[in-house]
Amino acid sequence: MSQLENKTFDQKVTRRDLIKLFGASAVAASGIFGASSQAFAKSAAHVVILGGGIGGSTFAKYLRFADADVKITIIEQYPEYITCLRSNDVIAGMHTLDELTFNLETIKSKYHVNVVIDTVVGADFNKKTVRTAKGDNFSYDKLVVSPGIDFKFEDYEGYDAELAATDFPHAYKAGPQTLKLREQMLNMRQGGTAIIAPPQNPFRCPPGPYERASFFAEYFKKHNPTAKLIVLDPKERFTKDVPFKKAWERLYGYKSDNALIEWVAGSEGGRVVRLDAATKTVETDGGDFKADLINIIPNQRAGVLAQKLGLTNASGWCSIDRYSMESELHKEVYVLGDSAIADAMPKSGFSANSQAKVCAKAVADTLKGKNLEDPVYANVCYSLAGENYGVSIAAVYEVRDGLIQPKGESAGVSEVTELTAQPILESVYQKNWQRQFVKDVFS
Amino acid sequence: MKNNLLVSTIIGLNVFAMSQVTHASSTEKPQVPAWTGAALAETISAMPKGDIQRGQVVAKDMMCIACHGEQGKPYTMNFPSIQGQTQEYTMKTMIDYREGRRWESYKRADVMVKIAENMTDQQIADVSSFYAAQTTTAWQKPTATYEQAKALVTTGDMSRMVMACAGCHGAEGQGNGVTPALAGQIPQYFVRTMQAFHEKDRVNDVNGMMDQFTKGLTPEEIQAIADYYASLMC
Numbered sequence: 280m281s282q283l284e285n286k287t288f289d290q291k292v293t294r295r296d297l298i299k300l301f302g303a304s305a306v307a308a309s310g311i312f313g314a315s316s317q318a319f320a321k322s323a324a325h326v327v328i329l330g331g332g333i334g335g336s337t338f339a340k341y342l343r344f345a346d347a348d349v350k351i352t353i354i355e356q357y358p359e360y361i362t363c364l365r366s367n368d369v370i371a372g373m374h375t376l377d378e379l380t381f382n383l384e385t386i387k388s389k390y391h392v393n394v395v396i397d398t399v400v401g402a403d404f405n406k407k408t409v410r411t412a413k414g415d416n417f418s419y420d421k422l423v424v425s426p427g428i429d430f431k432f433e434d435y436e437g438y439d440a441e442l443a444a445t446d447f448p449h450a451y452k453a454g455p456q457t458l459k460l461r462e463q464m465l466n467m468r469q470g471g472t473a474i475i476a477p478p479q480n481p482f483r484c485p486p487g488p489y490e491r492a493s494f495f496a497e498y499f500k501k502h503n504p505t506a507k508l509i510v511l512d513p514k515e516r517f518t519k520d521v522p523f524k525k526a527w528e529r530l531y532g533y534k535s536d537n538a539l540i541e542w543v544a545g546s547e548g549g550r551v552v553r554l555d556a557a558t559k560t561v562e563t564d565g566g567d568f569k570a571d572l573i574n575i576i577p578n579q580r581a582g583v584l585a586q587k588l589g590l591t592n593a594s595g596w597c598s599i600d601r602y603s604m605e606s607e608l609h610k611e612v613y614v615l616g617d618s619a620i621a622d623a624m625p626k627s628g629f630s631a632n633s634q635a636k637v638c639a640k641a642v643a644d645t646l647k648g649k650n651l652e653d654p655v656y657a658n659v660c661y662s663l664a665g666e667n668y669g670v671s672i673a674a675v676y677e678v679r680d681g682l683i684q685p686k687g688e689s690a691g692v693s694e695v696t697e698l699t700a701q702p703i704l705e706s707v708y709q710k711n712w713q714r715q716f717v718k719d720v721f722s
Numbered sequence: 723m724k725n726n727l728l729v730s731t732i733i734g735l736n737v738f739a740m741s742q743v744t745h746a747s748s749t750e751k752p753q754v755p756a757w758t759g760a761a762l763a764e765t766i767s768a769m770p771k772g773d774i775q776r777g778q779v780v781a782k783d784m785m786c787i788a789c790h791g792e793q794g795k796p797y798t799m800n801f802p803s804i805q806g807q808t809q810e811y812t813m814k815t816m817i818d819y820r821e822g823r824r825w826e827s828y829k830r831a832d833v834m835v836k837i838a839e840n841m842t843d844q845q846i847a848d849v850s851s852f853y854a855a856q857t858t859t860a861w862q863k864p865t866a867t868y869e870q871a872k873a874l875v876t877t878g879d880m881s882r883m884v885m886a887c888a889g890c891h892g893a894e895g896q897g898n899g900v901t902p903a904l905a906g907q908i909p910q911y912f913v914r915t916m917q918a919f920h921e922k923d924r925v926n927d928v929n930g931m932m933d934q935f936t937k938g939l940t941p942e943e944i945q946a947i948a949d950y951y952a953s954l955m956c
Contacts, residue, residue, distance in 0.1 A: 667836060700785035703840055707833045 319350045324646050327409055327419035329399050329584060331355030331383050333362070333628045334425030334615035337635035337720050343390040345643035352393040352417060353383060354409065363484060364628040365713050366453035370461045371494040373666060379453060381721040389722070402588050404609045421642050424590060424597075424606075425615040425631065426582025427452070428483050431595075434578045436553040436562075443577075447556060450491075451483065451576050463572050464498060470505040471571035474561060476551040477512050478578045481596070483617045483626045485518040486662040486672070488576050493523070493664040496531040496540040509570070510542040511563055513550035518625065519662065519670050522693045526664030526702065551575060581618035588612075596620045601678040602651050603641035604634055613638050621656075622683040624676055630658045632720060656683060661709035669693075669705025752822035757928045765817065766810050766900060770847045777852025780845045784837055794853040795861075795906070802911040806858030806956065811902040812850035816841065818926040826923045858896075858906040861952040871950035874943060882938030887947065894956045905954035912948035 326342060328335045331353045339351050361380050368374035387394040397411040402422065409417045430449065432439045443449045448456035448463075467473060473495055477488035492510050499506040517523070524542075527533030531540045543549035548565010555562070560569045580586070580595030590597045590606050597614040598607040604619060606612045615638055616631030624630045637654040644651055656676035664670055674690035676683050693705060781787055786804075790796050794805030804812060818824035819838035825831050838846075876893075878886035890901045897903030904912070916939070918924040919932040939947070 667840065697783075698785055699783045699840065700788075700837055703836050704785060704788075704833060707836050711832060 320348065323348050323350045324420040325350040325352065325418060326421045326423065326642060327417050328353045328423045328425065329409070330425040330427065330582075330616075331386075331394070332360055332425060332427060332616070332631070333364075333720050334631035334635045335423070336360075336381075336383060336386055337632045338423055338425065338615060338639050339386055339392045340390050340720075341636045341639035342643060343392065345639050346646065349643070349646060350393070351391070352395060352419075353386070354395045354397055354399055354411060354417065355383065356396070356398050358382060358396050361453040362628065362717065363451070363453045363487075364716075366450070366457050367487065367491045367494055367663075369453070369457045370450070370464060370491060371498065371666070372461070376453065376457065381717065383721075385722045399584060404612065407611070419611075420646070421611050421613065423613045423615060423638065423642070424585060424588065424618070425635070426584035426618050428579045428617045428626070429581065429583050429586065430577040431580055432577055434479075435551060435575060437556060438554040438575055438577070442554070442556055447554065447573055447575065449576050450574065451487070460574060464495060467503065467506060467571050469503055471503070471507075472569070473499075473506065473508045473572040474568060474570040474574065475508065475510050476561065476573075476575045477510065477514070477517065478576050479513045479550075481626060482576075482579045484660075485625050485627075486523070486660055486670075489517055489519070489523050490662040490664070491574070492540060492542075493526065493531075493662075493668075496527065497665050499539050500531060504539075506539070508540045509568060510540065511549045511551050511561065511568065512543060513545045515544050515546060518660070519672050519692050522670040522695055523662075523664055525695045526668050526670065530665050530668065579617075581614075585614065585618045590614055590618075592620075594620070601681065601683050602654055603645070604638040605641070613642065623674070623685055624656060624658055624683055625660060625672075627658055627660050628720075629660065629716070630656070632716070633657050654678060655686070659712065661705065661712055663706055663709060664702070665706075667706050668702040669707070669709045670702065671705055671708070752825065754821050754823040756925060756930075757823070759928050762814065762900060762928055766813060769813050770844050772809060772847035772849075772851025772854075774848075774852050774855045777848035777850070777855075780841075780849040781852055784841065784845070784849070786837075786849065789833075793856045795856075795859065796908065799908050799910045801908070803858075803861065803906050803908055804853045805856045805906060807850075807853050807903050808897040808899060808901075809847075809850045809854035810900045811897060812853055813846055814900050816846040816850070820846075824924065824926045826918055858903065858954075858956050860955040861906050861908055862949070864953040865946075865949040867946035868950055868953065871943070871946040874939075875947060875950060879938065883935070884938045885935035895951050895954045896956045903956070904951040905956045907948075907951050909945070909948035909952045912951060913944055916944045916948075 326349055328339055328351065335353055335355070339353055342349060342351055359380050359382050361376055365374055365379055369376055369379065383394045386392050397413050397415065399409055400412050401410045402408065407419050409419060409422065438447065443456065448459040450456040450460040475488055475492050475495065492508055495508045499508065524533060527540050532538045533540050548563050550564045551561045552564065553562035554573065554575060558569065559571065559573060560567050561573060581591045581597050585591050585597050590608055590612065592598050592608070597618045597620060599605060599614050599619045600607060604613045604615055606614050615634050617626040619634065621630060621634065633656045637656060641651050659671060659673040661669055661671045670693045672692045674685040677686040789801040790804050794807065795803050815824065816838045819831065819834045822835065825835065874884065875887045878884045890898065891904050892898055895903060895905035915924065916936060920937065922933070
């Protein structure tokens with residue numbers, strides 16, 4: 280490895296750092312790594328995190344930066360985590376799932392976080408305990424929940440989780456379904472029709488379905504030029520639609536006679552209401568569409584755990600205090616990422632990461648009896664409209680009038696220009712961003 | 723993963739092999755044969771003639787100016803100066819990026835690789851002639867190590883097998899054909915480049931000459947030479 284590489288996140292924790300963190304006797308008792316709960320002072324507060332994805336992992340790391348003494352435990356269902364972000368690249372063959380797979384080993388050893396691979400089955404908010412499937416109980420002072428999303432299959436007659444796991448993958452949580460969808464795209468007959476049906480707002484990764492549509496079109500352009508992709512959308516607009524549609528015009532003949540991609544808005548009958556799996560037909564408000572490949576990305580709500588723990592409101596999502604991400608329904612319980620209602624912030628990995636940092640500071644300050652500061656949140660979403668064609672959206676957010684809103688004139692979407700290099704550069708920035716982002720989250 | 727050109731050829735030949743092939747990702751260096759002097763000379767002489775006016779349009783369209791400045795002098799120390807660079811060297815550099823021969827493992831090359839992949843030979847020749855037509859200006863004033871560096875640059879140190887830089891790069895650092903001009907170069911870029919040669923992160927020169935001829939230099943000497951060239955103009 281070159282000396283020139285940025286080593287900020289690769290620093291080894293020395294024995295002296297540890298002693299500073301936990302005190303000499305604790306280090307002597309526990310060894311350098313794998314600090315167990317006994318290594319912490321008896322009086323140390325215990326913060327328990329449910330979910331070791333982007334929100335949970337970032338939170339653990341940044342809470343450690345903010346407080347050397349606090350006990351931190353992450354309870355995560357799976358030993359490995361596949362990032363949803365850039366998983367469209369797997370469909371297009373630009374990434375492997377392995378390249379998007381992370382675990383919590385570094386978070387555990389470098390930041391002295393207790394990592395438990397187990398499933399949470401319940402919590403008692405009065406006694407402040409969490410119970411797992413293996414029968415363990417964890418007492419907490421603060422509980423942080425970052426459970427991702429759940430799908431509303433009931434919005435589509437004839438579609439369910441079982442079909443999604445077999446012939447009709449939604450591929451909106453990265454994993455086997457992602458590979459299945461890739462396989463279906465590669466094997467679609469020449470001149471066939473594919474359908475992508477994006478969800479209603481709000482949903483995870485707002486540009487995700489349109490990036491995926493772009494990759495389908497790019498693949499068809501190269502390998503199946505008489506095929507067609509139809510995007511059946513329940514909405515009238517979508518994020519970055521101006522630069523996306525311009526890219527589709529430039530690259531895939533959008534709106535021309537031999538367009539590889541067609542987009543149907545909700546008002547034109549784009550909303551899918553039913554799937555007939557046997558005949559591979561979807562029914563929309565505007566009529567039936569038969570296809571060779573159907574990718575319904577279902578409507579969404581807060582993750583199952585958030586629902587089970589009673590953290591969701593009537594909207595199906597979790598309302599939070601905008602200054603701390605603390606649940607408005609249960610004190611000392613915090614909700615991060617896609618499950619949280621964060622107003623103008625999109626449900627993105629970047630948002631979850633930003634919210635985790637704000638929340639880590641708020642939790643650390645609260646534990647120290649300090650007042651909360653005004654938070655600053657940020658989000659950037661890079662998407663590809665083709666392998667070498669990037670579009671982005673960015674904003675810095677503040678709390679104003681009780682809502683999380685873009686600060687000043689910070690919000691913006693890629694300008695459409697005639698400069699050849701602009702989308703090329705954005706595609707490079709996207710790759711660079713992803714590389715650094717996962718380091719920030721998992722190492 | 724694999725050489726971009728190779729991959730696109732395979733895809734072009736056999737549509738159904740797609741599932742076996744993945745797109746080139748920018749994580750691994752492609753295997754490209756090193757230059758021989760003859761192959762490099764042949765490649766450069768086969769390039770089309772450049773046009774300065776068209777080159778100025780290319781510099782804008784490909785957004786070279788965003789990092790390298792309007793005349794090739796960057797706005798910050800992060801990017802190399804290409805103001806007054808020889809046309810041959812800029813063409814060679816772009817070809818090296820396009821073919822993946824220049825692909826420093828520390829990722830600084832990603833932007834240039836993608837830009838170069840999207841440029842034709844004509845555009846490369848044009849933009850290179852545009853930058854060659856600009857006058858080189860100094861980046862900084864001479865420093866205290868100027869004379870020490872000048873001695874090394876002009877006579878080298880044969881006791882350590884350090885060759886005189888000026889022998890190839892010119893008495894005024896003006897460059898010569900595919901040998902780049904160094905006058906006015908950003909010192910941070912110069913130091914980074916020397917490290918890259920020594921660590922074999924950069925291997926796009928002929929016969930690994932840059933590593934061989936400069937191996938004996940200390941980091942202090944490299945810094946002194948960087949400052950020396952940064953203070954030259956031509």
